Amino acid sequence: MKQNLVILSIVTRNRDVFGSGEYKINPIHGEDLAKVCVQAVSSEEREICVGIPDIMTHNEIVALAFKTLNKRSKISRIPLWIRNIIMTIARMLTSVKIYGPLEFFMIVLAVVCVVVYGNRVYDNALLELKDILVERGCIPIAGVAYIGEHSFSSSEIPTAEGRPDARDLNHAELFGRKINEKLLSVSSVDQISEVDVPGSYPYEGITKLWDVDFITVSDECSQCGICAEECPVGAIDLENSYLIVKEKCVTCCAYIKNCPQNART
Secondary structure, rough: OOHHHHHHHHHHHHHHHEEOOOOEEEEOHHHHHHHHHHHHOOOOHHHHHHHHOOOOOOHHHHHHHHHHHOOOOOEEEEEEHHHHHHHHHHHHOOHHHHHHHHHHHOOOOOEEEEEEOOOOOOOOHHHHHHOOOOOHHOEEEEEEEEOOOOOOOOOOOOOOOOOOOOOHHHHHHHHHHHHHHHHHOOOOHHHHHOOOOOOOOOOOOOOOOOOOHHOOOOOOOOOOOOHHOOOOOOOOOEEEEEEEEOOOOOOHHHHHOOOOOEEEE
């Protein structure tokens, strides 16, 4: 019901569309989104679907709203250069709490593809991520792969130790500025050229997750529960740290780094 109210409010409060109106979004009421975010904190789900089943362009949403109210479709188009001026002024005169959401609203679903790897290779991860985002209606505008300290890294076998370092962070900041410049330079969604990222079809590399049986837990384990708390997918039992839910495990091996007793090897 609230999704319908979101669509109808476009007619009653705002008929304006930036540029060509071909940006795609998934209409959802802010209250519903807030509830989902709160519930997700304690959820074990890795991916949660929010909004209505269809991803629609701004033009399609406005047309549907007018049709629902039995009114003739009337859309006012605002040139994107006006959007750029608004965003520039907002950055100068308001805090990030103000211009941040404003930028998100004005350039919705323009995404940056980011993958992290442990100093070896990221195979086709960036290409696969880009394809997933495009399939879901997003518009990739940039892609990057950054090195992070490997979960297996230790004083005996340092692997990408201390990464990301100051140089990495500086690169990321410059990269972010270039992305912003790119967003401000386009006058239409049609002008966002396809992002070319490394990779090949079919996706190569190991697609099946490793068997986690190679991880051993020694008697040094104190059942402190830190590994379970730090597990990004909730695969380690909170009551018994020896137990791993293999169906959830993504073999990130973060628990090896987080264990204060070095009990996992």
